[in-house]
Amino acid sequence: MLLSVDSMEAYMSLFGMNDQNVALIEQECGVTVALRGSELVITGEENDTELAASVIAKLMEMINRHELVDRTRIRYAIALAREGKVDMIDEVLRSVVAITHRGKQIRCKTLGQQEYVQAIREHDLTFAVGPAGTGKTYLAMALAVVALKNKEIERIVLTRPAVEAGEKLGFLPGDLTQKVDPYLRPLYDALYDFMGVDSYQKMVERGVVEVAPLAYMRGRTLSDSFIILDEAQNTTSEQMKMFLTRLGFNSKVVVTGDITQTDLPFGKRSGLAEAIEILKDIPAIGMVKLTHKDVVRHELVQQIVQAYDAYYGKEKENKQ
Numbered sequence: 001m002l003l004s005v006d007s008m009e010a011y012m013s014l015f016g017m018n019d020q021n022v023a024l025i026e027q028e029c030g031v032t033v034a035l036r037g038s039e040l041v042i043t044g045e046e047n048d049t050e051l052a053a054s055v056i057a058k059l060m061e062m063i064n065r066h067e068l069v070d071r072t073r074i075r076y077a078i079a080l081a082r083e084g085k086v087d088m089i090d091e092v093l094r095s096v097v098a099i100t101h102r103g104k105q106i107r108c109k110t111l112g113q114q115e116y117v118q119a120i121r122e123h124d125l126t127f128a129v130g131p132a133g134t135g136k137t138y139l140a141m142a143l144a145v146v147a148l149k150n151k152e153i154e155r156i157v158l159t160r161p162a163v164e165a166g167e168k169l170g171f172l173p174g175d176l177t178q179k180v181d182p183y184l185r186p187l188y189d190a191l192y193d194f195m196g197v198d199s200y201q202k203m204v205e206r207g208v209v210e211v212a213p214l215a216y217m218r219g220r221t222l223s224d225s226f227i228i229l230d231e232a233q234n235t236t237s238e239q240m241k242m243f244l245t246r247l248g249f250n251s252k253v254v255v256t257g258d259i260t261q262t263d264l265p266f267g268k269r270s271g272l273a274e275a276i277e278i279l280k281d282i283p284a285i286g287m288v289k290l291t292h293k294d295v296v297r298h299e300l301v302q303q304i305v306q307a308y309d310a311y312y313g314k315e316k317e318n319k320q
Contacts, residue, residue, distance in 0.1 A: 011035065013063045014056070016071075024071055025052055028078045055081045058089060072296060076110060079293055085111075098142035101196040106142050112294035113139060119286030125244070125253045127276055129233075130290025131305040136256035137230050141190040144226040147252070148208070153226045155207065158187045160230040161214045161239060184211050187230060214239055223248030232257035232272040234264055240271030260312070 015022045015035075022033050029052040031044035040056065042049045055077050059069050073089075080086045092114050098106045108114040113135055119126045120143050128136045144156045188211065191200050195209075203209040214235065229235070229243055232255045247253055257272045264270060279285050292305040 010060060010063050013069060014059060016069075021069070021071065021074055024074055025055060025078070028075065029055070051078070051081050054086050058086050062089075073109070076293070080111075097139060098146050098194060100193050101199065106139075108139075109135070109296045110294040112288070112290045113296070116288045116290065117143065119288050120252065120254055123284065123286035124251065125247065125284070126255070126286035126288065127272075127279075128254065128256045128288045128290060129259055129272070129276065130288075130294060131258055131260070131292060133295040133301045133305070134290040135294070135296055136290065137186065137228070138190050138193075140228045140254040140256060141187070142194060143254075144228060144252075145191075145194040147226050153250070153252070154224040155226075156203075156209045157222055157225050157227045158184070158191070158209075158211045158230065159214050159217055159227070159243075160184060160187065161232075161234045184213070187211050187228075214243060217243055217246055220246055221248045222246050222251055225251045227251060227253045229253070229255045230257075233259050233262045233270045235271035236264065237269060237271045237274050240275045244275065260308075 025031070026033055029044070030048045031042050031052045033052065033056075034041045034043075042052050042056070044052070055074070058077055058081075059074065062069055062073075077086060077089055080089055088111060092108050092111055094107075095114075095117075096105045096107055097117055100106065108117055112130070116126075116128050116136070117139055119128075120140065128140070130136055141158075144153075144158075147153045148156055188200075191209065191211075195203065200209065204211075214229070225248070227246070232240070234257070235243065243255075244253070255272065255275070257270075259270055259273045259276075262270045276287065280287060292309065295301050295305055
């Protein structure tokens with residue numbers, strides 16, 4: 001099958017350094033791609049060549065619009081093409097979720113992320129579960145900062161349970177605030193991206209932004225706020241119920257976590273898993289499940305997540 005390549009610059013962008021992009025397309029689609037003159041020749045089984053052709057055509061469109069084409073997006077374009085949805089990649093990349101303090105535009109990178117952002121916009125309470133690297137915390141943080149800048153809320157509250165992964169808090173140096181600081185560090189990092197360190201510190205001093213361990217939420221009612229509970233798989237049933245009943249008027253709550261990665265003591269059920277089961281039939285609550293397809297970190301992370309899912313799936317089958 002022949003596809004015209006308009007310019008050498010477009011060809012270089014498509015093939016990537018040392019032809020690594022085209023090698024990925026060949027590997028994933030089971031075809032051979034070669035450049036002959038000003039044309040690409042795709043050889044292989046008919047279904048495979050059609051798949052590769054649709055992916056390459058979409059990638060060329062993206063290159064001509066000066067959009068980034070990297071290995072992560074190539075893999076995702078191929079996954080969408082297999083489902084007959086390759087054109088939906090445009091829809092995903094079009095909308096800007098937020099802009100960092102350095103002016104970088106933050107966009108959804110997968111359909112799952114787009115569904116997640118839409119759920120947060122449409123619901124007062126949204127649960128999002130999925131593996132590491134799917135942007136659960138980062139995108140929620142982006143929407144929180146946008147809501148604050150648009151004066152839709154008066155403050156942002158970020159919280160996560162301080163559950164030890166192999167160490168006890170008592171062994172860490174400093175007072176309680178310093179002890180829980182390492183657990184909250186990922187939240188700080190995301191806030192710095194969107195606000196800058198100076199702006200963030202001023203917001204904290206004014207009480208507009210609060211980053212605190214989950215234990216600090218007891219007895220409070222949070223109105224006119226955007227509240228994010230991160231790493232919620234490490235909450236107990238009692239903690240989750242306590243947190244969910246903090247919701248006040250004109251507030252949004254986003255609960256994120258990975259129910260396969262709990263650090264709770266053996267035999268203790270995750271409050272996140274229980275809450276999803278109890279609340280799943282309430283239409284006013286958003287429920288989003290992200291998968292390995294939505295991992296947007298280094299491409300190896302996606303493969304690692306898949307490998308673990310397959311391993312635990314096989315282990316579960318053997319036990320039954």
